[in-house]
Amino acid sequence: MVQYDDWGGNNQQWSLVRVGGGTNPTTTTPPGGxxxxxxxxxxxxxxxxxxxxxxxxxxxxxxxxxxxxxxxxxxxxxxxxxxxxxxxxxxxxxxxxxxxxxxxxxxxxxxxxxxxxxxxxxxxxxxxxxxxxxxxxxxxxxxxxxxxxxxxxxxxxxxxxxxxxxxxxxxxxxxxxxxxxxxxxxxxxxxxxxxxxxxxxxxxxxxxxxxxxxxxxxxxxxxxxxxxxxxxxxxxxxxxxxxxxxxxxxxxxxxxxxxxxxxxxxxxxxxxxxxxxxxxxxxxxxxxxxxxxxxxxxxxxxxxxxxxxxxxxxxxHPLPIRPVKPLVGSDTFAGTVLGPQYEWNHDPDTSKYSVDNGLRLSTATVTTDLYAARNTLTHRIQGPTSTATVELDHSGMRDGDRSGLAMLRQSSAWIGVRRDNGQTRVVMTTGLAMDSGWRTTSTGTEAASAAVGGGRIWLRVNADIQPGANRVARFSYSTDGSVFTPLGPSFTLNNTWQFFMGYRFGVFNYATQSLGGAVTVRRLDITRP
Missing domain, CATH: 2.115.10.20 (Glycosyl hydrolase domain; family 43)
Structure with a gap:
């Protein structure tokens, strides 16, 4: 038996027949209808x-x-x-x-x-x-x-x-x-x-x-x-x-x-x-x-x-329920290709990323502007609230590199790793913004930081995307994948319609000095309460 979540608030147990390594769900009568x-x-x-x-x-x-x-x-x-x-x-x-x-x-x-x-x-x-x-x-x-x-x-x-x-x-x-x-x-x-x-x-x-x-x-x-x-x-x-x-x-x-x-x-x-x-x-x-x-x-x-x-x-229910692969969950980037749940912010530089039991992101752009950085990988946010956690190997970063997890829209914020002068810090940056012509008006302000050692960190964003004003995202990090420490203030989400697309989780790695650095995303989890 497996636990299946139909995203409609009803958790049920379903039998799945395994066929050729995949799943072939059996047809069942809808419980409750x-x-x-x-x-x-x-x-x-x-x-x-x-x-x-x-x-x-x-x-x-x-x-x-x-x-x-x-x-x-x-x-x-x-x-x-x-x-x-x-x-x-x-x-x-x-x-x-x-x-x-x-x-x-x-x-x-x-x-x-x-x-x-x-x-x-x-x-x-x-x-x-x-x-x-x-x-x-x-x-x-x-x-x-x-x-x-x-x-x-x-x-x-x-x-x-x-x-x-x-x-x-x-x-x-x-x-x-x-x-x-x-x-x-x-x-x-x-x-x-x-x-x-x-x-x-x-x-x-x-x-x-x-x-x-x-x-x-x-x-x-x-x-x-x-x-x-x-x-x-x-x-x-x-x-x-x-x-x-x-x-x-x-x-x-x-x-x-x-x-x-x-x-x-x-x-x-x-x-x-x-x-x-x-x-x-x-x-x-x-x-x-x-x-x-x-x-x-x-x-x-x-x-x-x-x-x-x-x-x-x-x-x-219009038809008998047929379980399918959930739209959210855990991904360790097994295999050699990205799953269809992901989309890049603009077309990617395919020479600057690879998938092989982890997602390796080499810096593809020298910029101080996340909105101008190539190869930011996005995933839709599950509503009404959900949490994204990224396990990031940052040992290959170079001075000037920035890598992390963003709440991405025309008004944005992120938590991530900065490498400067041989030192590594985890930072929360807020206030990134674009104008109505989608030109960058602010590359953001560092709101909080902490020194970190080692080569691995877990970055987390909890997002409340229920419709309305004053919905917020909260940022935290961990050095062991278990105990998470809040970092920075909560970020108030922009709920205007003009950008058309809603907020997404975005995983990024860009350079502010020169190309050559890289990070590896070992795992991405998107969970609901």
């Missing part, structure tokens, strides 16, 4: 969910983090595991690798689309980069190798792809003016594009398109950010004409202090029922997925099932 929202309390925004057979996949935005466009996998729509990324590298220009003084914060992978095409057994990902071109990636499996095949000279802003019954591929997209594009037979170029709807001023702005067909009708699922959801319906083909109907507006959400569930998309289960995976603004943690059942009116319009006039905190 209820799941709890949010189904994933991590930062996954602009989600889309698709079903392939009896497996579900979720994709999301990642902005400036690399690899981009993560894919989660589930067998029950409630419990999710990391599977891979559709965009292996943000190779869209030098600003994405923090070179030449350039940076791409809040650029990169915005709302994009993932679909599976049965006719050639291929997964397709499409997304617009920098409001210019749309890129198409394909793979034979979501956790396999993704390849970039095409660049379409049209920005499919907030794209939603549909594979029609006759295998024709369409993409709905736009902001205010909603268009539909037809793709070529191989899905790699545009055949036709036509505006199909103009959002009336009485509604405001509609975007975040997802594209569906049910029966003979076509639906474009659209969000009014950040408090409404609308749907367009056509009974005359993918190019319309379309009529619009409000799905929800100012509907209270399932997270105390959080926003209105919106955007996201629909998915149909094998039994014919439908569910809606939206996201909820929940800063400082980000935007987190929440699930609700959908019913359809007699004339073919979707309706969200509410509980006492709001998006339910609990609903009946």
């Amino acid at each position: 209820q799941y709890t929202n949010p189904v994933v309390w991590q930062d996954f925004a602009d989600v889309e969910v698709i079903r392939v057979g009896e497996v579900y996949y979720l994709t999301a935005s990642t902005m400036h983090y690399s690899p981009g466009a993560p894919v989660l996998r589930s067998y029950d729509l409630v419990n999710w595991e990391f599977a891979g990324h559709s965009v292996p590298s943000l190779d869209f220009g030098t600003k994405y690798d923090l070179t030449s003084g350039q940076r791409a914060y809040v650029n990169g992978i915005w709302a994009s689309t993932l679909q599976y095409r049965p006719s050639n057994r291929t997964y397709y990902w499409a997304g617009c980069i920098d409001f210019n071109d749309t890129y198409i990636y394909t793979a034979s499996s979501v956790d396999g190798t993704w390849s970039r095949h095409a660049q379409i000279d049209n920005c499919y802003y907030d794209a939603g792809m549909l594979i029609d019954d006759d295998d024709t591929m369409y993409v709905a997209y736009g902001n205010g003016a909603i268009s539909v594009a037809q793709l070529s037979a191989d899905g790699r170029s545009q055949v036709r594009s036509q505006q199909v709807f103009q959002t009336p001023s009485s509604i405001g702005t509609l975007e975040g398109a997802r594209f569906y067909k049910r029966g003979g009708s076509y639906y474009i699922w659209l969000t009014r950010p950040a408090n409404g959801q609308y749907v367009l319906k056509s009974d005359s083909g993918p190019f319309g004409p379309y009529t619009v109907r409000q799905v929800l507006l100012d509907l209270p959400g399932p997270i105390s202090g959080g926003g209105v569930p919106h955007q996201g998309g629909l998915v149909q289960l094998p039994n014919g029922s439908w569910h809606y995976m939206a996201f909820v603004d929940a800063y400082p943690g980000g935007r987190v997925p929440a699930l609700a059942p959908i019913t359809w009116t007699a004339d073919g319009w979707p309706t969200v099932q509410t509980v006492n006039g709001r998006w339910g905190v609990n609903y009946p």
Whole structure:
């Protein structure tokens, strides 16, 4: 037996059948019959969910983090595991690798689309980069190798792809003016594009398109950010004409202090029922997925099932529970590749890190600015509160090097090791900041320090990312991995939405004098209370 945590607050025991060194979970009857929202309390925004057979996949935005466009996998729509990324590298220009003084914060992978095409057994990902071109990636499996095949000279802003019954591929997209594009037979170029709807001023702005067909009708699922959801319906083909109907507006959400569930998309289960995976603004943690059942009116319009006039905190399980690998836990960096739970801040310098029973981070940038340092490895924070602990071998650091564990966003703080003049100190640095153009305005101030010896240290951050103001992170360290000493003041988290992405744990190593130093991350633990 193993202990399995479904992140919904219910701990249960499950039997797992071991197959080839992995796990093949047995299907079980849901205990109590209820799941709890949010189904994933991590930062996954602009989600889309698709079903392939009896497996579900979720994709999301990642902005400036690399690899981009993560894919989660589930067998029950409630419990999710990391599977891979559709965009292996943000190779869209030098600003994405923090070179030449350039940076791409809040650029990169915005709302994009993932679909599976049965006719050639291929997964397709499409997304617009920098409001210019749309890129198409394909793979034979979501956790396999993704390849970039095409660049379409049209920005499919907030794209939603549909594979029609006759295998024709369409993409709905736009902001205010909603268009539909037809793709070529191989899905790699545009055949036709036509505006199909103009959002009336009485509604405001509609975007975040997802594209569906049910029966003979076509639906474009659209969000009014950040408090409404609308749907367009056509009974005359993918190019319309379309009529619009409000799905929800100012509907209270399932997270105390959080926003209105919106955007996201629909998915149909094998039994014919439908569910809606939206996201909820929940800063400082980000935007987190929440699930609700959908019913359809007699004339073919979707309706969200509410509980006492709001998006339910609990609903009946849509499917028998299938345990998967938890989204958090312990990692000793076994093997030779990073797991899909990690993303770098901008594209990494691949020559400056390696994985081999530990993560070795060689300094990749000479800077005094963490926001300009390459090869900062990030992991989403588990809400509502969680703790990250890093075991760090710092014996290979050189004078001027800085290495540690950060709470990373446009307002940041970190705990880490400084090597100066042959001396080593553990320090807590606070007050790192960027302005609205994502330019660094402060590289931070050292708030507390202590001398440390030896070559190994444990660094810890406890983060409270429940929605609202005055949430804090607290920093501590240990020289034996057992007794932890608090260091520095608590750090108040920024809960504005403008950076879009929520706080992440970030592991870094950079030089302020010259390259050549290195650290090894022996272990990373992310735990919940």
